Amino acid sequence: MIETIRRANAAQACMTLFAGQPMDWATRRHCGRLAAQSMMRMGRNAKLLNACRAKTVRGVLSYLKRNKFADLVELMDATGLERIAPAMARPGDIIALPSQPGDGFGCSLTVALSDGRVLAANELTGCFETVMPVAFVAAWRV
Template identity: 90%
Template sequence: MIESIRRANAAQACMTLFAGQPMDWATRCHCGRLAAQAMMRMGRNAKLLNACRATTVRGVLTYLKRNKFADLVELMDATGLERIAPAMARPGDIVALPSAPGDGFGCSLTVALSDGRVLMASELSGLFEPVTPHVFVAAWRV
């Protein structure tokens, strides 16, 4: 399959599963699951992200600490994905955006769509929706 079509299909699958859904730790509808879904749709191993079965913020932070990750950026680096400049992100890639200072996560994981947009859990609406970010932390090629 052509790479661009495969990436578009992976991004669309993430949109279908997450867009309009409320961010909810109890149902595991959060940025870690979004990133894991993008990785799996692109045929990559999402073992580190899927290993965290926590259903609370505290549980996820405990998982990070227990596995000696300072934040989500370190966890994503440990997945073996190539780190890229956020401007180079193509559909299906993972882009880290800044999260609330001191939240322990260090970033919020999103999935690149097209035209510079990403799918993320919006702080304003509490729903997963496409947005155009202006500040980035990091990005990884899936």
């Protein structure tokens, strides 16, 4: 029961900070920071995600390349979180959704909410919104 409440609180904190807000590389409000926020709220180390201080897409891609990560999936695997099936995700877990082919990231990181919904950056509106994903890349237990 306590674990459920802690997860709900972590997911709600992410909603409070990101939902309805525009995605903005200059203020570092992007999917990596969203995932880091969930990890920190759940008491996990988000050092690899927070180490990137880049304020542009190019800077983030450079960070991935410098640290020898092919994409965000490899970066998330390096955090030490357990990989799970996306259907097993509970609130606060991180789910990677497909991104635009050739964007260099390989996926977009989201935070699981409840009932199969996730908090994600919507490329069409440019804001963080609650969405119901239909395709997945990977997921990690936080």
